[in-house]
Amino acid sequence: MTNRTRTLTAAVLGAGAIPGIADAHLVNTGFGPFYDGISHLFVTAPDILVVVALGLLAGLRGPTTGRTTLAVVIVAWTVGGLTGLALAPPVVWAAATTVTFLALGAALAVDREVPTGVVAALGLGVGLLHGFLNGAEAATSGIGLVGLAGSLSALAVMATLITALAVTWAQGWTRIVVRVAGSWITAIGILMLGWLFRPGA
Amino acid sequence: MTNRFRYSAFAATATLALLWPLFAWAHEETGQAAGFVSGLTHPISGLDHVLAMVAVGFWGAQLGAPALWALPVAFPVVMALGGMLGLMGIPLPGVEIGIALSAVALGAMVVGEAKPGLPIAAALVAFFAIFHGHAHGTELPDGASGLYYSIGFVIATGLLHAAGIAFGMVHERPNGPVILRAAGGLVLVGGLYFLWRAIG
Numbered sequence: 001m002t003n004r005t006r007t008l009t010a011a012v013l014g015a016g017a018i019p020g021i022a023d024a025h026l027v028n029t030g031f032g033p034f035y036d037g038i039s040h041l042f043v044t045a046p047d048i049l050v051v052v053a054l055g056l057l058a059g060l061r062g063p064t065t066g067r068t069t070l071a072v073v074i075v076a077w078t079v080g081g082l083t084g085l086a087l088a089p090p091v092v093w094a095a096a097t098t099v100t101f102l103a104l105g106a107a108l109a110v111d112r113e114v115p116t117g118v119v120a121a122l123g124l125g126v127g128l129l130h131g132f133l134n135g136a137e138a139a140t141s142g143i144g145l146v147g148l149a150g151s152l153s154a155l156a157v158m159a160t161l162i163t164a165l166a167v168t169w170a171q172g173w174t175r176i177v178v179r180v181a182g183s184w185i186t187a188i189g190i191l192m193l194g195w196l197f198r199p200g201a
Numbered sequence: 202m203t204n205r206f207r208y209s210a211f212a213a214t215a216t217l218a219l220l221w222p223l224f225a226w227a228h229e230e231t232g233q234a235a236g237f238v239s240g241l242t243h244p245i246s247g248l249d250h251v252l253a254m255v256a257v258g259f260w261g262a263q264l265g266a267p268a269l270w271a272l273p274v275a276f277p278v279v280m281a282l283g284g285m286l287g288l289m290g291i292p293l294p295g296v297e298i299g300i301a302l303s304a305v306a307l308g309a310m311v312v313g314e315a316k317p318g319l320p321i322a323a324a325l326v327a328f329f330a331i332f333h334g335h336a337h338g339t340e341l342p343d344g345a346s347g348l349y350y351s352i353g354f355v356i357a358t359g360l361l362h363a364a365g366i367a368f369g370m371v372h373e374r375p376n377g378p379v380i381l382r383a384a385g386g387l388v389l390v391g392g393l394y395f396l397w398r399a400i401g
Contacts, residue, residue, distance in 0.1 A: 045348055109274055174209045176270045180359065183274040187281035187355045188348070194285030194338060195347025 033143035037150025040134070041158065046097040047134070048158075050126055053104035053185050055159050056178050058119050059166020060108070065116040066163045069123040074156050076127025077134070081148045084135025093133065095196050100126050102189025108182025111175070236345035240353020243337055244361060249300050249395040250333060254358055256307035256388045257326055258365015259381055262372050263311060268319050272326050273362040277355055279327040280334035284354075287338020288347065296339075297399040299332030304392025311385025314378065333358075 041047050058069035104122065107114075131152075138148040169178055244250045257276055261269045286293060293299075306325065309315075317325075337354050341347060368384065371377040 045352060109278070169209060172209075180270060180274055183277050184355050184359055187277035187284075188351045190278070190281035191284045191288065191338070191351035191355070192348050194281075194288035195341070195351070198288050198347075199290045 033147040034150040034153075036143050037138065037147035037152075038154040040137070040147070040151050041154040046094075046101055047130055047155075049101040049185055049188065050097070050104060050130055051155060051158050052162055053101055053108055053182065054123055054126055055162030056166045056169075056181065057104055057108050058123065059163040060111065060170050060175065060178060061114070061116065061119055062170065063167050065119050066167050068116050068120050070159055070163050072120045073123035073127040073159060074152070076124045077131035077155055078127075078152055080128040080131025080133075081135035081138070081152060084132040084137075085139045085145060085148055087136065088139035089136050090140060093129075095193065096129060097133065098189050098192045098196065100129060102186055102193070105182045105185025105187075105189055109179050109186055111179050111182070233346045233349045235342065236347065236349035237353040239342050239345050240337075240350035240355075241357045243340060243350075243354050244333075244357040248391065249297075249304060250336075251361060252304040252388045252391045252395075253300065253307055253329065253333065254361035255365035255368070256304060256311055256385065258362045258367070259311045259369045259385055259388070260307055260322070260326075261362075262366050262369020263314055263378075263381060264316060264319075264322060268322055269366065271319060271323060273359065273366070275323045275327050276330045276362065277358055280330040280337070280358065281351075281355070283331035283334025284338035284351070285334075286331075287335040288341060289338075293332070293335045296332050296335050298396065299329065300336060301392055301395035301399045303329030303332060304388055305396055306392075308385050308387075308389030308392050312382050312389055314382060 041051070054069065054073060058066045104126070107122075134151050135148055138144055138151065141147070143150075166178060169175060244254065257272055261272045264272075283293070306329065310322075310325075341350050369381060372381050374380075
């Protein structure tokens with residue numbers, strides 16, 4: 001790794017770690033913490049965008065990559081979630097979660113062949129980060145382990161459905177639709193970074 | 202139409218329908234729904250934006266693959282860079298003129314059925330995308346969520362491109378090329394009107 005790459009990596013990681021505004025939040029469904037946890041995933045745009053982007057990316061690479069990444073991201077999200085629940089840090093790394101879906105959206109739009117290991121590694125990083133933040137929020141909001149279980153259930157179902165759909169969309173015009181969706185996700189990420197770093201934020 | 206195509210189209214539509222409202226409505230905090238709706242309506246609230254967006258689709262349809270999908274992929278990403286500048290308060294001179302010129306230039310390309318190479322077409326579209334993005338970025342309403350505003354206006358922009366492409370498919374029909382060039386002419390005239398207003 002050259003000095004320039006090292007500096008750039010440090011700057012990106014540093015920017016990503018700046019605590020930001022809480023975009024993730026909890027909805028009181030009235031049905032208890034498990035359902036609050038389920039709804040949490042669906043109303044937290046960075047989480048949904050990252051699950052959609054990762055599921056599509058893994059699915060486009062074929063069934064083997066899809067299955068591997070799916071398993072990795074669910075386990076990583078669980079490990080991250082339990083860690084966040086235990087540590088309960090009162091921070092929301094908005095820039096970091098934005099960078100994750102931005103990068104996955106860009107990878108989706110570019111649509112280059114990448115080995116299964118690379119996609120699975122992306123799933124590992126994404127799962128640990130987003131899971132950790134989910135767990136931390138479950139702890140601070142009081143929905144605890146049951147809420148986290150709801151959130152994980154929603155994640156598993158969504159990720160499985162999206163990855164499975166993407167496997168069937170890997171050929172023809174639907175692959176192009178998926179790539180366009182990747183460019184939209186990238187665009188949303190870029191705009192979100194602009195909003196996070198706007199004057200007075 | 203094959204069964205596979207039908208099933209894929211149904212699955213794509215069902216997934217979009219499933220995901221779409223979830224971004225916007227299920228929040229207790231303030232700013233998310235307002236941000237999403239503002240973002241969604243912003244690109245369609247100005248005819249100058251609409252003309253340029255659909256013209257991207259018209260031109261893509263004339264150029265055919267890979268420009269047909271490459272232009273709508275390039276546009277939102279570069280537009281977002283312009284939007285980021287706007288959100289961060291970095292000024293860009295002549296935004297309104299740039300937006301009007303985009304309609305003029307893209308309308309002219311469609312009227313002339315110009316077929317430059319993909320890099321040139323993508324560069325032209327990307328250049329004008331910065332002005333559209335900047336205008337969107339600077340007009341984020343107070344109190345609205347930037348994330349949901351961004352989601353809204355990226356979706357709206359993409360759907361305008363899709364509408365342009367869908368209309369552009371007339372190119373494959375008898376007399377379709379003439380109809381499409383006439384539509385490009387309307388974009389060009391509209392662009393000239395907005396240019397006159399922007400300068401005057």
